[in-house]
Amino acid sequence: MAVPKDAVWERDPHTAAKHDLLKQYLEAWAPILLSRHDVITYAEGFAGAGVYKQGEPGSPVVAYEVFARALHRSPKRVRLVLMEEDPRRVEELQRQMALAQSRNREDIAARLSIDIEQGDFHPALLRKLQRTGRLGKPLFVLLDSFGGPDIPYSLLHELGRYRSTEVMVTFEPAFLTRFAERHDGHRQLGDEAFGSQEWQHVFRQPSSHKFTFLREQYRATLRQAGFTHTLYFEMVDEGGRKLYLIFGTQHERGLEKMKDAMWKVDPSYGIRYRDPRDTEQQMLDLVFEPDTAPLRRILHDFISEAPKGRTVPELQRYTLLETVYRPAQVITAVRQLRESGAVTTEPRAINTKTRVSAAATSPSAGPSAEQGALW
Template structure:
């Protein structure tokens, strides 16, 4: 691979990924930095911090997002760790971070670590955990150019802290192109943490082959420690380009990430699609809620009377591409009007209200 310049033009698909990060951190910082002694943000492939058009890279986005949060909410000690393998990029990022130190609150720590992600992540987390008597919330961004240096063993180490979350770029197009190359297979064994992905090599049908590749990776993330795993596919035109995987043990984090994804509107040829409903394009002004209605009916039709809290938890989880903001007004109200749900009137104060304790039956 030809060596990049220190700064390079930002790709359209990168803009979407950065919007997801910014949207999520806008919700994450106020929650985590207001209720914990310390919070960790680790970028495993930090880059130089800027693009040639002066667009911010992920480290700057993370720091800016923190500064944009209400100061009264930022009571935690925040630790930023930016890992970058390319020495020139790391030096450029260091110079940017020196300027940013003046803007960050005094309760922030910042370090740029030159070196490979897989070689340094374990020691970074070990050192940070030794400094604290409690397990600190950690957000880890894993955004490689290819697949090297992102083994499942490192992800497993991250989830040794059950309060960790990961946002991983799964380089589908790169993996799909080279998966049959003998020298590449070992790298994929490390990426997956197993050899089960090789079942895809024997599959002729492209759709089934892709499902094997994605499903095995999802299962491995769960085995590594993620209770909830989200996947959203980025398409370029009609072609799958890459996927974003998000892993967490927190239901609120799962829901907030879905909300962040839905805020990213299609940009040119690029658009994020759902996983459970692949034809679902995220970020459009007009949203089709019929798939969510069908999912709810399929999940609860044989459950009798169900409390609204159970329905909300389903929508907040990784069992649907939709999020909690889509549930009541956009989905339950139309279903009640159409008679596809019944509501126990004794459990609510007024029609079309779904307050805590409301009981609903899907018919």
């Protein structure tokens, strides 16, 4: 998709998937945080117009509706802080947010404040969050540009200083792989986004590895900024253009909930969305079941390394932190491994008290761990 010029543009299927992911995650995030804090904040640096050509909601409206539903069950408050550069989009956004407010009860709208500002997101967004005392309190920041790179590392570093901040950034690798090698200005944009020049090793990578390399460099950048856990979600639009959503949190619970959201959006692999109109998509086998064969192999390797085996909670934590899979998928995987004769369990019932050991001679646990290597 070319960068749209109109104030309001057509929503792509991959944007719908992005909104679905955001909604699924915020539906988990909001009640957890509202149960412990009086005020939580949702901020966007690139808010858009709040609506698409056919009337579909933009991300600020998606978020607003999630929070409105959460506030029906909680007496607390939510603040939305929205920045957008284009004045035409700001005007539309104001209209859309007023409509969202009018669709909700007055007492809900009164506890769900909206602060819209027109202008360049940086450093205005950070200043506003500082000034209003939102840093250090529960805060989710969506930095959803057209792919950039346009998020300075210095901003991520400031946000990452606080344990209660989570970020989701849209990152498009093609700009840097295509243009930056021969263009000083573009290379400098890359340096500012990554906070170092390490990413420039991409120029020496084979073509097939360039995007993966940049994605992993960007995850490393988020970790360097303080977000100890990162996840990525890959989106491919109708023209085969790849965008990554990169999520950073300092909480294992946030990691778990984002994985749950990702597996809901992509029930087969948990990490990607491909536009059905993309011709490459049509060449891929359609998989309707979760592809958990790599998880079985990864777990089998992990169990085999421990002479006394592993407990189910150990396997679940390992799955959460080291794989694309979810802790909730572990019990089924262990059962399948036992059925194939690869492991034994003690006792037989598989629950949090079960210890899992490699069978004396284990048959192969499944196909290659290609998906594990995606991490």
